[in-house]
Each structure stands twice: as C-alpha cells, then as structure tokens.
Amino acid sequence: MQLTFDELGTPLRDTTFVIVDLETTGAPPAPDGITEIGAVKVRGGEVLGEFATLVDPGSVIPPQIVALTGITTAMVRAAPRIQEVLPAFLEFAAGSVLVAHNAGFDVGFLRTACQGHGYAWPRPPVVCTLRLARRVLAGQETRGFRLATLARLFGAATMPTHRALDDARATVDVLHALLERVGSVGVHSLEELLDYLPEVTPAQRRKRGLAANLPERPGVYLFRGPGDEVLYVGTARNLRRRVRQYFTGSDTRGRIREMVGLAERVDSVECAHALEAQVRELRLLAAHRPAYNRRSKNPRKAWWVALTDEPFPRLSVVRQPRDGVLGPFTSQARAKVAADTLAGATGLRTCTQRIPATGADATPCVLAELGRCGAPCAGRQTVEQYAPAVRQIADLIVGTDNAALHAANRQVEQLATGQHFEQAARRRDELATLLRGVERAHRLAALAAVPELIGAAPDGAGGWEFAVIRYGRLASAGVARRGVAPMPVVDALVASAETVLPGPGPLRGAGAEETGLLLRWLIQPGVRLVRTEVPWAEPAHGAGGWRPWLERVATASTLEHVG
Structure with missing residues (x-):
C-alpha cells in the first residue's frame, strides 16, 4: 500500500x-x-x-x-x-x-x-x-x-x-x-x-484509514466489529497517534492482531484530560465487557470482610459491600488473610457454626458440648463477655481505634522473641496484608464520604486540569489553559457536573476502582484542592501511623526474597 x-x-x-x-x-x-x-x-x-x-x-x-x-x-x-x-x-x-x-x-x-x-x-x-x-x-x-x-x-x-x-x-x-x-x-x-520491527500483516496495513479522522486529543477509543459490537476499549493522550499504532504492528499480542482483523471502525470519546479518559474507560469496560480486553474477561473483583449477623459473630468474606464492612480487597485470598489475622488478634471465633444466644450464661453449641471446639465462645462465654472482641473489629473498621492491630503485632513480636522466626515472618506478612487493606479501606471511604471536592493538577504548560468529585465518583472534568482565568472554569464545571446520590456501603455506592483512581490522582505531587464541601480527612486511628512499619516490612521481605 x-x-x-x-x-x-x-x-x-x-x-x-x-x-x-x-x-x-x-x-x-x-x-x-x-x-x-x-x-x-x-x-x-x-x-x-x-x-x-x-x-x-x-x-x-x-x-x-x-x-x-x-x-x-x-x-x-x-x-x-x-x-x-x-x-x-x-x-x-x-x-x-x-x-x-x-x-x-x-x-x-x-x-x-x-x-x-x-x-x-x-x-x-x-x-x-x-x-x-x-x-x-x-x-x-x-x-x-x-x-x-x-x-x-x-x-x-x-x-x-x-x-x-x-x-x-x-x-x-x-x-x-x-x-x-x-x-x-x-x-x-x-x-x-x-x-x-514487528511483523505487520497486510490486513493491519489496509486498516490504517480507520484512524484518519480521529482527533489528536486525549480520550477513549472503541474498536467495533462487524455487528457494531465493542471489541476493545483503550485510552490515549493522542487518540489518532495511539490508534494508528495498532496498524503498524507495534503490539505483537496475538489477540490484539485478531481484534484488529475483525475491526470495522473506531469510535472515540474526547476527554478533557487523562484522568477523565481513565474513568470513562473503566465505565465503558463495565458497560460493554469487550471480548478483547483482559480486564473484561478477568474483571477486578472487590472482596469485603464483614461480621456475621448473630449473637456470637465471626468474620466472613463477602462480595457485596454494606455498611460496617472492611475493604475492598483486590482478591478473595487477601480478604481471607485479613479476616483470619483479625480473628486471631481479637479472639473472635472462626468456626462456621450458627450459634444463637439462649440465656445469660450458656451457649448451646453441640461441638462445645462434645469438647470438639476451641473457639472463644465454646468456653461458655456470654454474649457480653464476647462483645469486646466484636467491638475491637467494629472500631477498626470505622477508624476510631486500632487496638486489634497492636494485638496482632504483639503476637508477631512474641513469636520472634521465642525464636520462632518462620512463624513470625509469616504472621508479619499476614499483618502487612491486613494493614494495607485497612489503609486502603479508610482512604477510599474518606474520599467517598465527601459530597463534593474539586481538585486541580498542573497541565505542564502553565494551565490547570480540573476534576469535580462527588461521593468518590468523577462528576465533571475540564481544563483552563495558560492565560485563562481558572475560577470561572471551575464554576462552569460545578454547574454542569453530574448529580451523584450517595448509595449504601462504605464507598457510598461508588466503584472501588474509580474511587481508587481518583484518590491516586489527588495525592500526586502538585495537585491542589480548590475547595471541598466538607473536610476530607482520614481516621486518626487508622493504619496511617503504620506506614513506617509497612516500609520496613517491605524492605525485609525483599531482602528475604533476594537471599
């Protein structure tokens, strides 16, 4: 050609x-x-x-x-x-x-x-x-x-x-x-x-014209197939240049070549800046589940740790968030580790028996009667005696107290003092998994609790990129180029922003991925808060104070792996 x-x-x-x-x-x-x-x-x-x-x-x-x-x-x-x-x-x-x-x-x-x-x-x-x-x-x-x-x-x-x-x-x-x-x-x-450099098929070269009319602006592109179905979704800072790369063979993955061979046209959604493009990509992936995006075949599932609703509650791993849960965790395995670590630190039972309360001083559990259960409640604890462990979990979830974390760390130190180093290292890594989950949970929940927050990031050319965030979701995005007064742009963005109503759960109905994406953008160097409807703050007794400990653990784990 x-x-x-x-x-x-x-x-x-x-x-x-x-x-x-x-x-x-x-x-x-x-x-x-x-x-x-x-x-x-x-x-x-x-x-x-x-x-x-x-x-x-x-x-x-x-x-x-x-x-x-x-x-x-x-x-x-x-x-x-x-x-x-x-x-x-x-x-x-x-x-x-x-x-x-x-x-x-x-x-x-x-x-x-x-x-x-x-x-x-x-x-x-x-x-x-x-x-x-x-x-x-x-x-x-x-x-x-x-x-x-x-x-x-x-x-x-x-x-x-x-x-x-x-x-x-x-x-x-x-x-x-x-x-x-x-x-x-x-x-x-x-x-x-x-x-x-790559092997370029004739079919790929023939389809370069699909990128001809795309704008040279940031945004999201959608490859569509013969039945107008969405085959693939991606983001780009320059839509035309990025899409043209698919027809030069720079991506050698077999599934992408197959996708390009099926594509009949490429649609695009222009965005104000890269953050808006990333958010729109997340939403389009969820809406279309395109066959050639790996994240569609293996979506990032969120898992939560919750107390069961019974007189002697235990911790369980659930898929649906609700008020009073801890998370999100990025995998079921991490959520299970966090739940087991918390239970071990607080004395919460781990058996799956459904145990009703039938009086002030007895627990009618068959396993306990037979002497085949070592759970705390098996020792004929009352609900009131069991309550402090439950309260520690609840306080950690909302960030009012982190006694459960200190209890878990004491167990690690006791194992190390007793020279049970392998067990101590395993418990240390389990506590680190719990801490990272608690920190993420508190940070995401803190942002999702804010009715409206406006952030501004320098665009690298003397202007500003704005994001209006409501309850952990992007409600509006725009830019003020160099020489343009920023505040009138902010006012216009707020006036035209999407209405967001809070939902249930710690993230107020927002998706964990989107809220996490917005959080990472907000804490980048150079990003400023223009204004916020209520203070944006993390819990004083969350996992924030444990960051130096986590850094030491990461260093120790790396050295152990190298060794």
Whole structure:
C-alpha cells in the first residue's frame, strides 16, 4: 500500500535517538529501583550529548547486583534520588526516540519511576536493539543477541561493562550497524523502522484509514466489529497517534492482531484530560465487557470482610459491600488473610457454626458440648463477655481505634522473641496484608464520604486540569489553559457536573476502582484542592501511623526474597 505524503515520516538521518541504559537494584520495576542512568543523544551518526549519573535507590543494593555492576551502597549514598534526576533526564530525552537493548526492561523502570514520583511519562517512540537484531541478523551470523555479543560482532568502540554509560555507548554502535542493515531493505524513515520491527500483516496495513479522522486529543477509543459490537476499549493522550499504532504492528499480542482483523471502525470519546479518559474507560469496560480486553474477561473483583449477623459473630468474606464492612480487597485470598489475622488478634471465633444466644450464661453449641471446639465462645462465654472482641473489629473498621492491630503485632513480636522466626515472618506478612487493606479501606471511604471536592493538577504548560468529585465518583472534568482565568472554569464545571446520590456501603455506592483512581490522582505531587464541601480527612486511628512499619516490612521481605 503506497504511503501518502503525510505518512512518509521522518528520515532516519534526521531522527534524534537517545540511547539509554540503566543499572538497577535487580528487583521488578519499582519507583526507586534505579541505581545509575547513562544515555547518549545522537542524530545522523553524530553524538549530540551524554547524560550520566548514579542514583540513590534509598535501600541496600543486594550483594549479587554489587558483584555484577560494581555499584555499592556506599557509592550511591551521596547521589541524588530518582525524583531529582528524572526532570533532567526527561528534558535531555524530550522529543527523541528512546533506544535500549531489551528496551522493555529499561523503559519499564523509567515509566514506573515517573508514575511513582508524579511525573508524566511522555510515551516516546521506542526502538529495542535486541528485537531489531533478532529481526535483522541471520542465525549463522551470531551465537546470541546479548549486547556484548553484538558489540563484538560489529566492532563497537566501547565494550559493555555493566555500567550504564559504557553500555549506552556500546548500544549506539550496535544501533548504527543495524540501521545500515535495514537500509538495504528499504527502511529509511522512523515510521518505516517502527513498522519493520514487528511483523505487520497486510490486513493491519489496509486498516490504517480507520484512524484518519480521529482527533489528536486525549480520550477513549472503541474498536467495533462487524455487528457494531465493542471489541476493545483503550485510552490515549493522542487518540489518532495511539490508534494508528495498532496498524503498524507495534503490539505483537496475538489477540490484539485478531481484534484488529475483525475491526470495522473506531469510535472515540474526547476527554478533557487523562484522568477523565481513565474513568470513562473503566465505565465503558463495565458497560460493554469487550471480548478483547483482559480486564473484561478477568474483571477486578472487590472482596469485603464483614461480621456475621448473630449473637456470637465471626468474620466472613463477602462480595457485596454494606455498611460496617472492611475493604475492598483486590482478591478473595487477601480478604481471607485479613479476616483470619483479625480473628486471631481479637479472639473472635472462626468456626462456621450458627450459634444463637439462649440465656445469660450458656451457649448451646453441640461441638462445645462434645469438647470438639476451641473457639472463644465454646468456653461458655456470654454474649457480653464476647462483645469486646466484636467491638475491637467494629472500631477498626470505622477508624476510631486500632487496638486489634497492636494485638496482632504483639503476637508477631512474641513469636520472634521465642525464636520462632518462620512463624513470625509469616504472621508479619499476614499483618502487612491486613494493614494495607485497612489503609486502603479508610482512604477510599474518606474520599467517598465527601459530597463534593474539586481538585486541580498542573497541565505542564502553565494551565490547570480540573476534576469535580462527588461521593468518590468523577462528576465533571475540564481544563483552563495558560492565560485563562481558572475560577470561572471551575464554576462552569460545578454547574454542569453530574448529580451523584450517595448509595449504601462504605464507598457510598461508588466503584472501588474509580474511587481508587481518583484518590491516586489527588495525592500526586502538585495537585491542589480548590475547595471541598466538607473536610476530607482520614481516621486518626487508622493504619496511617503504620506506614513506617509497612516500609520496613517491605524492605525485609525483599531482602528475604533476594537471599
């Protein structure tokens, strides 16, 4: 299919590439997992600049990583943290094509660092020299595709040393050698290179016109099939550019290729900014359950921990929220761990017998009569004697007291003091699961309790992005560009906002995913509260005070896993 003039693209000789390499702590991508960044900016074969710095990850670098890279904890102690380095690196790489060997690894760490520290990931075009080499080189030319192997094959001026700048310099020479190879098969522009990397089917190329009339604005796109059914839903900062990527083969997943083959048209919903697009995506996924979205086949289910309604209540895991429940938990297993930990800390019974109250001093339980039950109520407790345990649970759920958490921690400390270290570690991790659930429950419930809250985030160009949030749901969204008075925009958004009536349960009827998305947006660095109808506050006796403890547990768990 012949390209139109607007699709001929940027010649490779005029394309600016930033070749980057990272050294990390070795863990999966995390906001503070980078220990060194090295990058080289090139265009037309000429080096335009270099960027290199050590980065303090704020944690101990594992011994095997020290042995591999030579970067020690002492070396990075005086280095800047990643949140200080990111602005400079993003400016250095702005407007360029990112290149890395095994780019998914390096880009994954950079993207996670941006997300974790409140920086917008610019979504640059990415070229992976590992994938390009596998596509270009015949099997008999090389025994492998490691960077060191390719550097030797192409006679690179710098050999890789597992230090970021040296490896980036070696990747520059590998990239140039590979670009010479693809030039012989007619790849002369950036767009042709991005098309060449994956295998692109003729059917995909023929459907590029489906993106032609989409706006270059943020929003949600919907691929529709032959029967007008919604096949796939996604979000984009630039709808036209994102949808066109589906027809260049940049996504190699088989189900996505199959989806593109079935698609007959692409609809779009323009949004004021990325937050609105993400919320609308959630709602459209719930409404259409598109066949090719994994989240439609495996929706994120919310689970809750609730006290049963009986004289001697126990904790059960339920699917439907109601007043007086704890959650949401992202899996049934986590909810079960939280319930068991709470029961063990407070002395609540765990048996599933239905036990009615039949007097002031007796519990008619067959298992108790036979001596086959060790539950607290089996010792012929009265309802009044059992009540303190129930009250501890109820107080923790609403955040008025966290004695149950301290009781659970004392059990961990007693096991550790008694040198039962494996049991102590297991109980510690179970308590951490409970604490994370309690913290999330209180934070989401606090936001869902506010009738109206207006937040504002800087748009990066001197303007503001606004969100009107009512009872944990997005009611309106808009922007005030640089030079536009913001408050009249806010007033207009409030006047036109969706009416939201509170529902039952701790989240007032809102969905846990949507409220969580709004919460994460609100607590980003730089986001401001314009106004709120009532104070937005978390419980004083919730899990907030346990965050340092959770950080220590996360560090300990990581070191145990590495060990």
